[in-house]
Each structure stands twice: as structure tokens, then as C-alpha cells.
Amino acid sequence: MTGGFDExxxxxQRLRICAFLDAVTTAEFxxxxxxxxxxxxxxxxxxxVLADAGYVAIDKPTGRGRVRTWVGLTPEGRAAYRGHVAALRAIVAE
Incomplete structure (x- = not known):
């Protein structure tokens, strides 16, 4: 769901993850x-949970050395997060 309150x-914890990822392109796990x-x-x-909803992309590039996991919001995830924040603001403003 985008554009409103999103369960x-x-x-x-997921709200904190989305808020953090909204400010960056990708972040290491x-x-x-x-x-x-x-x-x-x-x-x-x-x-x-966020990835299953299509909100987060998880990437584990292979190569030499330690494998690092990178995560980032998808366009759908960014829209869902921003829509959720707008819905919370509307609730608070009532």
C-alpha cells in the first residue's frame, strides 16, 4: 500500500529502518x-518483511574478501514510507 497508513x-524497528534508508541511497547491513x-x-x-513487501532491495555482491550485505529502499518502499509519514502527520494534526 502506498499513500497512507501502512502496517x-x-x-x-521497520519505521526506523525506512527513515534511515530514506536519507541514503544504500546502506551496509x-x-x-x-x-x-x-x-x-x-x-x-x-x-x-520489508523485502517481501517490495519495499527494500537487498544486495550481496560477491567478490574477493568478506561478503557485505547492502540494503536500500525501492521506489515503492520510498513511496510507502513517505505516505505512512504523511498519514501519521494527518492523524497528529486532527
């Missing part, structure tokens, strides 16, 4: 984990 985005102060498994679970 997928509304969960506190560890930056998201550190922002939330949560375990890898918790962050992975929330990112999976």
Missing part, C-alpha cells in the same frame, strides 16, 4: 544493525 512500515542496536537476526527479520 508493514508502522512497526517501530552493519550500519542498520548499529542504528537499531539489535541482533543480526532481528534486523534480518525486519529487512525480510
Amino acid at each position: 508493514v512500515v508502522h512497526a517501530p 552493519s550500519a542498520v544493525r548499529d542504528l537499531l542496536g539489535a541482533a543480526d537476526s532481528v534486523v534480518s527479520k525486519h529487512l525480510k
